[in-house]
Amino acid sequence: MTRKHFLADVKEASEKGIPNVVSISRGDDDGDVNFCFLHDSTEPIEIGLLALDVSGYPSGNNFMIFTKSDGAPKAVNEALERFMTSSTGVRVPDLISSISKKLRTLLSAGSRRSPISLDEEDEDDDEMEDVEEDESEDDSGFSDEEEEDFPDEPITFSSGNTIPMSTSRLTPKAAAQLNRRIRADIRTVRLLGHRIGILSGMTAESHSGILSISIQATKLGLSEEAMQAWDIEPNQYLTLLIRYSDGYKPFETLIVEPAKNSGIDFRVGVCNGYKPSAAAAFSAFSDSTKVGDKATNNDGSDSQEQSGEFSNIFISSSLNEFINTKIISLLKIRNATGLGWENAKKFFDERLGRPLEENADLYSENQYSGEDTMRSHISGILADDHLTDDQSGSLSFPLLAAQFALMYLVRCTEFCLVCHDRITGEFEALKPYVCEKPLCLYQYMSLGFGPSVEHEIKTQPYVVDLLLSFCYTSAFGARIREYPTGMSLSVPSAIVTGHMAPQDSSSAPAVVDQPSDGRRDKEFKIKYNSEAYECTFEGMPEILNPPVRKGDWVRILVGPGPDTGVQALHSRVEDVTSMPIVKLSQPIPQMAPLSTYQISGTGHISTASPANMSAARMSIYNSNFDEMSITEKRSTVIMLLNTLPTIQELREYIDRQSRTGEPNLRKWTERISPAALGLLRWVIASNRSCLVQVDKYPCQVDSVLTDAKIRPDQKVSQIGENWMQFRFAQGSPDKEQRFLNALKEQQANLDPKYPTLFAFHGSGLQNWHSIIRHGLDFKETLNGRAYGHGVYHAQDQNTSCHYSNGRNVASFWPGSQLKATAVMSINEIINCPKQFVSSSPFLVVQHIDWIQCRYLLVQIEGQVIATPAPTREAQSEIEQDPQYTATSTNKKPIGVPYCAALVSRGFRNDGVGSSSPNKKLKGLSSLNGTGYVSEEEDIEDTNFLISDDEDEVEILSSGSRNPEAPKTDFVPGSLDQSKLPMLGPPAYATPSATMRLNRELQAILKIQNSTPLHELGWYLDENLVDNIYQWIVELHSFESTLPLAKDLKESGQSSVVIEIRFGKEYPHSPPFVRVVKPRFLPFMSGGGGHVTAGGALCMELLTNSGWSAVSSIESVLLQVRLALMSMDPKPARLESKNPQQQREYGTQEAMAAFIRACNMHGWKIPQDFQDFAAPDLNQY
Helix, strand or coil: CCHHHHHHHHHHHHHHCCCCEEEEEECCCCCEEEEEEEECCEEEEEEEEEECCHHHCCCCCCEEEEECCCCCCHHHHHHHHHHHHCCCCCCHHHHHHHHHHHHHHHHHHHCCCCCCCCHHHHHHHHHHHHHHHHHCCCCCCCCHHHHCCCCCCCCCCCCCCCCCCCCCCCCHHHHHHHHHHHHHHHHHHHHCCCEEEEEECCCCCCCCEEEEEEEEHHHHCCCHHHHHHCCCCCCCEEEEEEEECCCCCCHHHHCCCCHHHCCEEEEEEEECCCCCCHHHHHHHHHCCCCCCCHHHCCCCCCHHHHCCCCECCCCHHHHHHHHHHHHHHHHHHHHHHCCCHHHHHHHHHHHCCCCHHHHHHHHCCHHHCCCCHHHCCCCHHHHCCHHHHCCCCCCCHHHHHHHHHHHHHHCHHHECCCCCCECCCCCCCCCCCCCCCHHHHHHHHHCCCCCCHHHHHHHCHHHHHHHHHHHHHHHHCCCCCCCCCCCCCEECCCCCCCCCCCCCCCCCCCEECCCCHHHHHHEEEEEEECCCCEEEECCCCCCCCCCCCCCCEEEEEECCCCCCCEEEEEEEEEECCCCCEEEECCCEECCCCHHHCCCCCCCCCCCCCCCCEEEEEEEECCEEHHHCCHHHHHHHHHHHHHHCCCHHHHHHHHHHHHCCCCCCHHHCCCCCCHHHHHHHHHHHHCCCCEEEECCCCCCCCHHHHHHCCCCHHHCCECCCCCEEEEEEECCCCCHHHHHHHHHHHCHHHCECCECEEEEEEECCHHHHHHHHHHCCCCCCCCCCCCCCCCEEEECEHHHHHHHHECCCCCCCCCCCCCCEEEEEEEEEEECCHHHCCECCCCEEECCHHHEEEEEEEEEECCCCCCCCCCCCCHHHECCCCCCCCCECCCCCECECEHHHCHHHHCCCCCCCCCCCHHHCCCCCHHHHCCCCCCCCCCHHHHHHHCCCCHHHHHHHHCCCCCCCCCCCCCCCCCCCHHHCCCCCCCCCCCHHHHHHHHHHHHHHHHHHHHCCHHHHCEEECHHHCCCCCEEEEEEECCCCCCHHHHHHHHCCCCEEEEEEECCCCCCCCCCEEEEEECCECCHHHCCCCCECCCCEECCHHHCCCCCCCCCCHHHHHHHHHHHHHCCCCCCCCECCCCHHHCCCCCHHHHHHHHHHHHHHHCCCCCCCHHHHCCHHHCCC
């Protein structure tokens, strides 16, 4: 083809009508083509094509492609540059069409036609592309593979408020602006109570960066039981890691870019310190499945070394997937519609797959106008919503991400872990799970969102033992309510019999009936060699398509023999190359106690015939469990559980694997079938209650005790030695709060000495699988309702024993070590028997919120519990109501420790707890975190938050417009100097300290003059600096939602006045910082803000223990302001809000209070501290 063809193609393109393209014409040069691209989101873009070899067009030609318009978006230029590398052999019409498609995709995120631009809108473009490709069937040379070489790039517009994000070619002014925005965004995170850690980058000049945002677990308002169930320690920090791979992007940029182009990734986990090490953070993003998994973090290494580790938690996989794929799209929806998180999620789900033109109708649907419940049941820092609460107009994306992650973490039990829709149903679980959609269960298991089976077996082997026993007896007794439907377990055809469990626990394999005629077509006749573990297919001497493949699991029915019935064996196919002879793994007798199973070796099956060759039938694990009937499912569950190893064998295998790598039961391919492992995972994952071992099981070795989190100090006394105890809790994470609320509501009806009582609830073994998943209820009548409808309790354990035995069902799972024969719970109940349905002879309680499960008692067959009875004093046990006393089988009152009933302790006026119930009513999570001291922040993280450096200030101030009016009610320069404790120059002044302080003062004033007052939050009046060793600073513009800000406004004040005194050793010794006025409410009276009773700041930073000579005064002011704004452990409040009753602090009382604080915390007092005392100013 020649120049003639080139001109013909240009003409064809101009007549074709390519979307968004107009004015296609030839240019001045021979191979020059120009066209104009139109899009609503930007000005028209003139684009030029220059054919470099017209004579070789099209196969030997390629194009130069460029924009002719000034101010074209940078991403457009970069996309056109990429097109040049793949333009060889491409015809002009096809090239212009491809350019138009790509630019439409890039610019659609900023389209004014659509207030919300989600990634899913690209599907619409794809449909248009398909149509256009159908219209051009000729070989264009521009394949789909080549199209994928041009990934979507972030787009920034020349107009608007977005900041260019490319870290390359940033002008000094743009870099300074971006650095200021980064610090402002992260400072907002810190001011709202979160801890921040700069792990990498996070500057305008860095192409990538990692930020950590954390909060101590005690601030989440979770009950102790919830944290135990979630395997979170109270002193740990819930941590969100944010990685920027394409430079920092503020909120305004993110909402106009396609979400998939954000270059931002997230990880959720826990740390022992407020931030992980940089290495741990990088590792978290390199392979999230191997990062500090709590299943492998119990090696006993030094705690200081582990403080920088980042560990996954139970919900990490699910929450990581949700945040990484949805948060930016949800923020776009919320920003455009004003919806809350939950309604934005509904909007997002409805939006998928709907065309752009329907967006307006969808936006206005009434179904999204209902109340968003995400904030309705939480309080404090978790209820904050930066998107709606912020009044500054500058939104911090890191803060929004942290609030989103924490909110869904705390309320995870209310939402499906896969689709994240709200779970319907009456039972509120303590552990999260999936909704009723079978696909969600399948993804939950296949994607690894559930708890680690290996970790649970290693740390709580007897809890797993109990869960398997519950499932076994429940299936055997036909009491199981739900099955692992949706997991598509491949199982052998079901064998339904009238006797699915052995009558005793002998070591012989189960005798099973022959399958029904309808099942025989799925069986193969074989000869089974029990000596060589081989089978020979009968009637198949030569076969091209063998019925089994290597790796398949099969069930072999051998017999019946002269003295035996049909024996069921299970094996894995090891080799099929010698068909019709198939090599099998060592078989697993279906019902034999598995302690006889040999992990290695060539042991014989005790039931094999003497000739070693037996007629048998084989069934392959190829039936879908989901398609079975209820009866078949029940039979199959029993069969699969019978093939599992014992808990001890599972534990030993995991220990062996842990020595060389991460344990994984999937690798035990010759011993556990995928179906049995899937059922094991389902049993553990579907448990939504919290069980924690209290007793030491007989013969439990020390290595197991090291991993197991047993609670021997929480043992109930006077319980028989054959009863093993577990702490037991169920219900939603706020169930304890509802129990507390019920106590408050009934407080007028309670005996202050006995606000609650304890009683036993017994139920058959076959019922407990459902109880721990659905809670105690009275939906079904199993033992009559002679005394009314409610949950039945007995004060005598012997009475509950009558209802808790197995009674005609399999007593325990054959692989169990516990061999439980009876189970009952000890429940704490609000002591209002007159309001019960019945109080004699049983306590029948109709209000579920009045009942809290505290213990699970498991009767062990023929065992004596090894844990000795607790030796605690009687006063550490709760005194029971004499009229309603719970007694054990030995007729003695049980002794429940106070630690098992922390909430009700605040209502218990028995001389042991607090005498004032009101002091304990907040008692959750230790309770609200006062028992744990937060870790001090690194100086590097604090310095990162301070204002712009001098170079940036100079760049930003040059040529800048007049500063806008301050967004604060603070009026600078309004302090009355005559009422301040002004000092003369000290006698101890030194030249080095004076020079350093002069530099600090100039730096502070320069920052103050270049930063808006409302952003800075402090003010230093240079007219009040007569003595360089004494500064008077006002802290102001506090977050309006803080109690301190409200108190200041009500008292007619706009600032907190502080005094900073510097000693002769400065900067090697810290300054003395105290509040001058107003006076704060002391800590003992409910105040906070780290202000002592004398007005000194209680901060390690201001002592020799925490001070660093490189600390700047700006960082000190920032830390002091953060301390005053801190809600941990209590918010700062003023002593009086009456403007006429405002008092000031004196210097001497502040110094005395500072010394007391240092002595109490073990901090080192500065050597020159006494120099701060001014004899002539003692009156202040």
